[in-house]
Amino acid sequence: xxxxxxxxxxxxxxxxxxxxxxxxxxxxxxxxxxxxxxxxxxxxxxxxxxxxxxxxxxxxxxxxxxxxxxxxxxxxxxxxxxxxxxxxxxxxxxxxxxxxxxxxxxxxxxxxxxxxxxxxxxxxxxxxxxxxxxxxxxxxxxxxxxxxxxxxxxxxxxxxxxxxxxxxxxxxxxxxxxxxxxxxxxxxxxxxxxxxxxxxxxxxxxxxxxxxxxxxxxxxxxxx
Numbered sequence: 001x002x003x004x005x006x007x008x009x010x011x012x013x014x015x016x017x018x019x020x021x022x023x024x025x026x027x028x029x030x031x032x033x034x035x036x037x038x039x040x041x042x043x044x045x046x047x048x049x050x051x052x053x054x055x056x057x058x059x060x061x062x063x064x065x066x067x068x069x070x071x072x073x074x075x076x077x078x079x080x081x082x083x084x085x086x087x088x089x090x091x092x093x094x095x096x097x098x099x100x101x102x103x104x105x106x107x108x109x110x111x112x113x114x115x116x117x118x119x120x121x122x123x124x125x126x127x128x129x130x131x132x133x134x135x136x137x138x139x140x141x142x143x144x145x146x147x148x149x150x151x152x153x154x155x156x157x158x159x160x161x162x163x164x165x166x167x168x169x170x171x172x173x174x175x176x177x178x179x180x181x182x183x184x185x186x187x188x189x190x191x192x193x194x195x196x197x198x199x200x201x202x203x204x205x206x207x208x209x210x211x212x213x214x215x216x217x218x219x220x221x222x223x224x
Contacts, residue, residue: 017065023075025198029081041186043070044176067177078165082144089148122146134164
């Protein structure tokens with residue numbers, strides 16, 4: 001399945017160049033199973049091939065693209081995709097989210113007070129959360145959701161998203177251009193980084209669960 005997806009991604013980029021990259025990045029932001037570690041490095045490879053197209057028979061999309069152009073197209077796609085999630089989350093709004101937590105939160109061990117603390121945390125650190133989050137696998141797309149729920153100032157959200165996304169896009173597209181035929185190796189390094197992020201999330205989740213259990217034990221002891 002992943003092989004078929006990679007082939008489809010490559011076909012889209014080869015046929016549509018900048019537009020294809022921007023479209024794929026938009027979809028990747030809204031539908032994360034499309035991995036950026038395939039889209040972006042291959043875009044860099046295609047652009048680098050296009051740079052030498054004068055002495056080779058290259059596709060029109062390849063010969064017309066540059067590495068910088070691919071980076072710009074990917075960043076535009078990142079901002080558009082992030083805005084889609086932002087506006088969807090803003091439309092749902094904190095009231096509906098709070099109602100959902102109050103009704104179903106007990107099944108996940110989450111209370112309304114937890115939501116309030118999470119909202120307060122995001123309000124204090126929204127700038128760093130969006131800017132840094134756009135450079136972190138798994139979190140890159142998700143960070144647009146709390147920003148929308150909290151209705152973060154749109155101008156700040158767009159600017160921070162563009163900067164953070166540009167860093168990620170430049171790194172992966174640049175790596176694909178440098179590695180050339182070995183562009184797929186970029187995915188290996190991103191995969192390692194992703195597992196580290198998963199490990200960190202699991203540690204935080206365990207700490208959260210343990211703290212909740214301890215708090216309940218204290219409450220039970222106090223009432224007994």
